[in-house]
Amino acid sequence: xxxxKPNQDYRDxxxxxxxxxxxxxxxxxxxxxxxxxxxxxxxxxxxxxNLALHYGHWTSDEKYNxxxxxxxxxQLLYDLAGIKSSDHVLDAGCGIGGSSIWMxxxxxxxxxxxxxxxxxxxxxxxxxxxxGVADKVNFxxxxxxxxPFEDESFDIIWGLESVCYAVDKADFLREAxxxxxxxxxxxxxxxxxxxxxxxxxxxxxxxxxxxxxAVPNLxxxxxxxxxxxxxxxxxxxxxxxTAATMPSSDYMYKISKWLRPVQTFxxxxxxxxxxxxxxxxxxxxxxIMFREALVEYCIFTAEK
Numbered sequence: 001x002x003x004x005k006p007n008q009d010y011r012d013x014x015x016x017x018x019x020x021x022x023x024x025x026x027x028x029x030x031x032x033x034x035x036x037x038x039x040x041x042x043x044x045x046x047x048x049x050n051l052a053l054h055y056g057h058w059t060s061d062e063k064y065n066x067x068x069x070x071x072x073x074x075q076l077l078y079d080l081a082g083i084k085s086s087d088h089v090l091d092a093g094c095g096i097g098g099s100s101i102w103m104x105x106x107x108x109x110x111x112x113x114x115x116x117x118x119x120x121x122x123x124x125x126x127x128x129x130x131x132g133v134a135d136k137v138n139f140x141x142x143x144x145x146x147x148p149f150e151d152e153s154f155d156i157i158w159g160l161e162s163v164c165y166a167v168d169k170a171d172f173l174r175e176a177x178x179x180x181x182x183x184x185x186x187x188x189x190x191x192x193x194x195x196x197x198x199x200x201x202x203x204x205x206x207x208x209x210x211x212x213x214a215v216p217n218l219x220x221x222x223x224x225x226x227x228x229x230x231x232x233x234x235x236x237x238x239x240x241x242t243a244a245t246m247p248s249s250d251y252m253y254k255i256s257k258w259l260r261p262v263q264t265f266x267x268x269x270x271x272x273x274x275x276x277x278x279x280x281x282x283x284x285x286x287x288i289m290f291r292e293a294l295v296e297y298c299i300f301t302a303e304k
Contacts, residue, residue, distance in 0.1 A: 002203040004196040006223070007168040009216035010207065023167075026216065027143060030165055031117035033214035034095070036275035038123065042096075044255055046070065051098030051127055054161040054189075055248040055297070057241065066251055073189070074102045077160060080239060081187035081301050085109055087155035090179060092144035092172070093162020097124030097137065104128075104136035112154070114142040145171040147179065154179050157186040164190050167216045169224055173231040180304040186233065189299045191289075192221045198294065205288040212282025214275070221298055233302035242290070245297040249290040256283030 009026060034041075034053075046052045047067060056069025057076050077099075083089065085107045091100040094113030101124075103109040115121055124139040142148060144159075145166055157176040166172040176186045198206060209215065219227070221238060228236050263280045266272035272280070289295045 002198045002200075002206075004193065004217075004220075007217070009167050010210045011214060011216055012207070012211050026167065027116045030214045031115075031119075033275045033279070034115075034117050035119045036273045037279045038096070038119065040276055040279060044259070045252070046098065048127070048130075051096050051101060053095040053098065055245045056251075057244050058247040059244060066248075069248060070098075071102065073160070074099050074106075076241075077158065077187050077189055077299060078103070078107065080237075080299055081156060081158075081185050083107070083109070083156050083185075083187075088112070088153070089156040089158050090114070090147075090149075090154040092157055092159045092176070093165060094120075094124060094139060095162075096120050097127050097139060099158060099160055100124070100137045100139070101128055101131050101133055104133035105131055108136065111137045112149075113137060113139045114144055114147065115139070116141065116143055145175050147175060149179055151178055152181040152184075155181055155184045157184070159186070159188040159190070161190055163188050164215050164218055169219050170227045170231060173227055173233070177231050177233065177304055182304055184304050185301055186304075187299065187301050188224075190297075191218055191295045192224060192298050193218045194220070194293055194296045196220060202288075202292065202294055205285045205292075206294065208278075208281050208285035209289060212278040212280075212285060218295065221296065224300065228300065228302050233304065235301075235303040237301050239299045239301075240296055241299060242295075242297045246290060249287050252283045253287035256280060 041053055050067055050070045052070035054073055057072040058069050089103060089109050089111045091111055091113040094100050094115050097113055100111040100113040103111050118141050121139045121141050128134045128137045157180060163169055163172050
């Protein structure tokens, strides 16, 4: 059996084999993953309209296409956090700018997006110009656990499938608390482990997930809630939306099955980097984790 250990980085050291990774190395590993896989994500998962590097949100009473489900996730977080158009939002782990641009375009928010990838920052700025919101959004290279911004600079801290990249989630929450104005809110949407012990097969799926998306670990719902309390957040609420996320997980699994011959060809001729190959394999692993209830998908909101 494999038992979770708190604040441990479970990723294989593919970038720096046989070397103890520094915090800077870990950030570089994450940036390299997204830099290598940019076009894979854009061609296979998101598009130039939604720019979404996250799961979609599907409801039982309506049928959405994949594109709309991805946008639904943005709106769900926006509503649950009670965000207003006048709020200044920090998109912590903004990727290529999807949520930031959506907030500026749909709700006229002023948004600052940060990512550890300089390439993602350049892509996000170009996408913002194309969407006509370059005057409302700003993108910078920064670690969301250690930002250059002054105390109480933001009304909302937004973490959509990004906080999982903090080895110790408390580091993110501590910085979020510092950056929030009084009465401001943090909203975090992510996968959380549903238990702490796993057999060999289950742990292999977990490891494929960690390596495939360069994620160090996942917290449990209880552990994350406790960290919010320890960092003095109030009015903590959690919304479990696993069922509404499952269609996205299944869709990713189907895409992986369809693309298996293409991926085999790419690997055979050396056209796929290690990051791209691992990113492909996680399409299968993540579905096992959802289908076998190793993880649950939750949205936390909390107030300073």
